[in-house]
């Protein structure tokens with residue numbers, strides 16, 4: 001705004017509108033952003049398709065080439081974040097990033113989760129294929145994280161990648177472009193993607209194929225609970241997942257019970273939805289009993305996102321209620337949560 005008059009409307013992620021004034025009459029010039037695989041704005045085109053501004057960045061986001069032929073200077077740049085022209089810093093919500101040195105200007109508020117890294121590092125020094133979407137999202141951790149990520153890809157027909165350093169999950173479409181919003185997706189896929197883009201809730205799925213992880217016996221899945229990181233207003237919640245038990249359960253279902261109880265990808269997604277729901281709605285909930293109302297609501301929410309066949313929920317409830325427990329099956333179902 002200058003002298004109380006609007007100059008530019010930024011529609012983050014899509015484009016912008018330049019406003020010019022002739023006395024009290026405004027005219028509008030719409031422009032669209034063309035982005036690369038990281039979501040960095042490389043070109044802005046006007047409605048006629050003419051390039052009005054172009055930028056190239058170094059790996060860490062420093063502007064190395066720039067031409068603004070017409071229209072106003074655009075502020076949305078590296079990984080689609082807003083760059084402040086006075087400080088030259090990028091605004092990421094929780095922190096400011098300095099692309100010239102490839103570091104944050106303040107300590108990572110979640111640094112305790114990444115003890116092997118400097119709290120100022122940007123994307124584990126791998127800026128060419130990782131972005132920092134405000135530092136939140138879904139994390140797939142543990143010894144089976146790669147397998148579980150592949151199973152999730154199969155379930156949703158997308159390509160998920162799990163960062164080997166932090167476990168942060170990112171999604172790519174069939175053309176190999178990173179998905180940066182839920183636009184164009186619907187139903188359970190949209191719901192899953194929206195967890196990735198939620199900047200207020202982190203859901204972690206700790207994955208294993210062992211029967212025990214320390215003292216904790218891990219069956220198909222199990223919820224730990226959540227806590228709130230007060231200074232950021234972010235909450236974090238964690239579930240466990242045993243992929244080998246999930247695979248055996250699916251196998252048993254089809255051979256012994258002639259039922260389709262879903263895939264490991266489906267089961268993993270269930271646990272993620274559950275963790276997410278608990279983190280979002282019950283920060284500071286700690287799981288004590290499957291009868292906890294918080295857990296029950298989260299579990300039913302997860303069922304609604306991962307099982308479309310109501311018979312499947314009935315089968316699971318049957319086991320949860322202790323209807324069928326034999327040597328072969330009890331381990332997979334009695335503590336399915």
Ligand SMILES: [Zn+2]
Pocket residue numbers: 270274298299302336337
């Ligand atoms: Zn559940």
